[in-house]
Amino acid sequence: MSRIDLHLHTTHSDGSLPPAGVLALAKQAGVSALAITDHDIVDGIPEAIKIGADLGIEVIPGIEISSRWGDAELHILGYFLDWKDQALNRRLEQVRTGRHRRNPQIIEKLNALGLALTYQEVQELAGTESVGRPHIARVLMQKGYVQSAKEAFDRYLAEGAAAYVPRELPDPAEAIAWLRAARGIPVLAHPVWAKQDEAGLLKLCEKLKSEGLMGIEVHYSTHKPQQTKDYLNIATRLDLLVTGGSDFHGVTKPDIEVGIGRGGLKVPSKLLEPLRKAATTS
Ligand SMILES: [Zn+2]
């Protein structure tokens, strides 16, 4: 029985290899079908499909969308999506930048710290639609609150500093809805990230299913055997599709290999047909 790998990253997000490099490794590992699932971007898909056709590997269009659930980040994988869908691409663009809502929040925090500036002043200085933290730093310099952009970042704007605002992310329900609207199959990635025990995770998956979730990533490079069993149980109880993948990133996760994860991963190719069937009937 051949293996598949439905969770792979390339240089189009935070992976270190381009699609061609990932596909070459997949070929070596005996992977018969795979999905490129870059974070919040679909740009690697056409290239991967083309190379896959040459290598005899089926490439399923995929993506991984980051979302926020309380203090946890939940990642929603999407499969067989219409990656050219314009609404989806507009939404992904928003997730990637997230700036238009983040900047005023940074200004509010600075105001609360006693620094008098308005977002309008920052926009005027920037003179572009693409306003970012460097522009805020320059207004702080002009007003004499800091001596340099470095000081502005160190004291206020860098991650962990006084006026830092994390990147805004959609709710899991939004990410799921976006994928469904683009005829994709939403799947909860690496369920361990939800930081729940089995009962808590079951409840979460029930809620996500009511919001359109269709699958759960049961097989994953770092899942322990008991976790794989628990997630499989949840999938069976809730009638969710089962998927799996390595989450290969290249040099940033050097212990994870395409197709085999840390060596013990084997995602059976028989999981693909139910996924494909769901894609054509949903
Ligand atoms: Zn992830």
Ligand SMILES: [Zn+2]
């Ligand atoms: Zn991933």
